[in-house]
Amino acid sequence: MPKIKKTIRLTEEEKEQLIKVVNGQKSEQRLVLRSSIILMLAGGQSEKEVAKELGVDIKTVRKWRDRYTVGGFDALKDLPRSAAPGKFSIVQRCEVIAIACDKPKNYGYHTHNQWNLDILTDAVNKSIKNIEMSRSSVARTLNMNELKPHKFRMWLHSKDPKFKEKVNNIVSLYVNPPKDAVVLCIDEKTGMQATERIVETVMPKPEHTGRYEYEYVRHGTQALIAAFDIKTGKVLAQCNDTRTAEDLLAFMEEVARAYCEEKKIHVIWDNLNIHKDVRPNMPPG
Numbered sequence: 001m002p003k004i005k006k007t008i009r010l011t012e013e014e015k016e017q018l019i020k021v022v023n024g025q026k027s028e029q030r031l032v033l034r035s036s037i038i039l040m041l042a043g044g045q046s047e048k049e050v051a052k053e054l055g056v057d058i059k060t061v062r063k064w065r066d067r068y069t070v071g072g073f074d075a076l077k078d079l080p081r082s083a084a085p086g087k088f089s090i091v092q093r094c095e096v097i098a099i100a101c102d103k104p105k106n107y108g109y110h111t112h113n114q115w116n117l118d119i120l121t122d123a124v125n126k127s128i129k130n131i132e133m134s135r136s137s138v139a140r141t142l143n144m145n146e147l148k149p150h151k152f153r154m155w156l157h158s159k160d161p162k163f164k165e166k167v168n169n170i171v172s173l174y175v176n177p178p179k180d181a182v183v184l185c186i187d188e189k190t191g192m193q194a195t196e197r198i199v200e201t202v203m204p205k206p207e208h209t210g211r212y213e214y215e216y217v218r219h220g221t222q223a224l225i226a227a228f229d230i231k232t233g234k235v236l237a238q239c240n241d242t243r244t245a246e247d248l249l250a251f252m253e254e255v256a257r258a259y260c261e262e263k264k265i266h267v268i269w270d271n272l273n274i275h276k277d278v279r280p281n282m283p284p285g
Contacts, residue, residue, distance in 0.1 A: 008042045008065065015039070017073055034064045034076040041065055088133065088141075095128050096141045100149040115149040173266055177231055181264035184255065185228045188272070190243050194219040225251045245274045 010018070018035040021027045033054065040050045041061070051058040067075040100120060104112040107123040115123075121138045125131060133141075142148065160166065177183045195216040204210035223243035227236045236258055240247045259265055269275050 008038060008069065010038075010042045014073065015042070030078075031076060034068075037061050037064050038068050038076070088131070088137065092128060092131055092133075093141045093144075096124050096133070096138060097145055097147060099123055099127060100142060100147055114152060117150070120149065170268055173268065174230060178264070178266070181266055182259055182262045183230045183266045183268065184259075185230060186255075186267055186269045187226065188243055188248075188274075189224045189226075190221075192222045192224055192239075194222050223247070227251075227255050243274065248274050 021035040047061045051061045121135045198215045199213040201212040222239045238251045
């Protein structure tokens with residue numbers, strides 16, 4: 001066995017790496033301790049001085065000195081530990097994934113449109129032979145495969161046979177907007193609560209947190225119509241009590257006035273009913 005040198009000499013790069021660990025707010029404390037041992041030894045302190053200052057046994061100092069001398073910084077990290085043998089086979093965990101990717105009604109849960117962890121665990125134990133998997137084990141199987149069967153995102157299916165071509169056309173306007181034209185994305189947000197605090201909000205001060213009154217007065221709802229210029233980020237908006245074709249037409253007239261100097265304007269909006277009502281009345285061009 002080769003003799004290990006007791007003196008430690010660090011390069012600037014090695015020293016910076018150890019200092020970064022010692023000063024890092026998210027560094028593991030055991031790694032901070034080991035890095036501190038190496039830095040102090042490299043700084044000329046004796047093993048006894050290092051042990052006394054850090055409050056560890058001198059054998060600990062020698063252990064990490066020897067480990068670092070042989071293996072460098074990586075040797076300061078814990079060696080991988082052998083885990084206990086898996087309780088469930090890969091096939092069984094694949095069966096859990098298959099159930100999670102299926103519909104709950106196919107396993108007798110007709111009152112649920114999507115899985116939660118409790119009914120999924122129940123379905124797993126009823127459907128897979130010779131298995132008794134706990135709730136936490138099912139959760140771990142899902143996490144290992146980044147599967148979240150309880151989460152769904154909205155998806156709209158279009159029956160338009162030319163949907164793909166239209167999408168490509170719209171996306172190209174966003175990604176590669178024409179240099180000689182303005183591209184506006186126009187949409188509405190309805191049912192916005194118009195509220196007012198009963199007492200004026202108190203702004204924060206040194207040693208005092210800001211406060212606002214929890215009670216408020218309702219002033220009905222408002223409908224917001226806005227146009228977003230994708231080139232400049234400018235937003236043109238209008239609030240109304242209603243959301244009708246007349247409201248949209250009045251807003252489009254405001255948009256026309258704001259961009260009257262532009263030669264060409266591309267308007268992107270959805271197939272909302274008020275948009276269809278406005279189109280026949282809009283002038284060509």
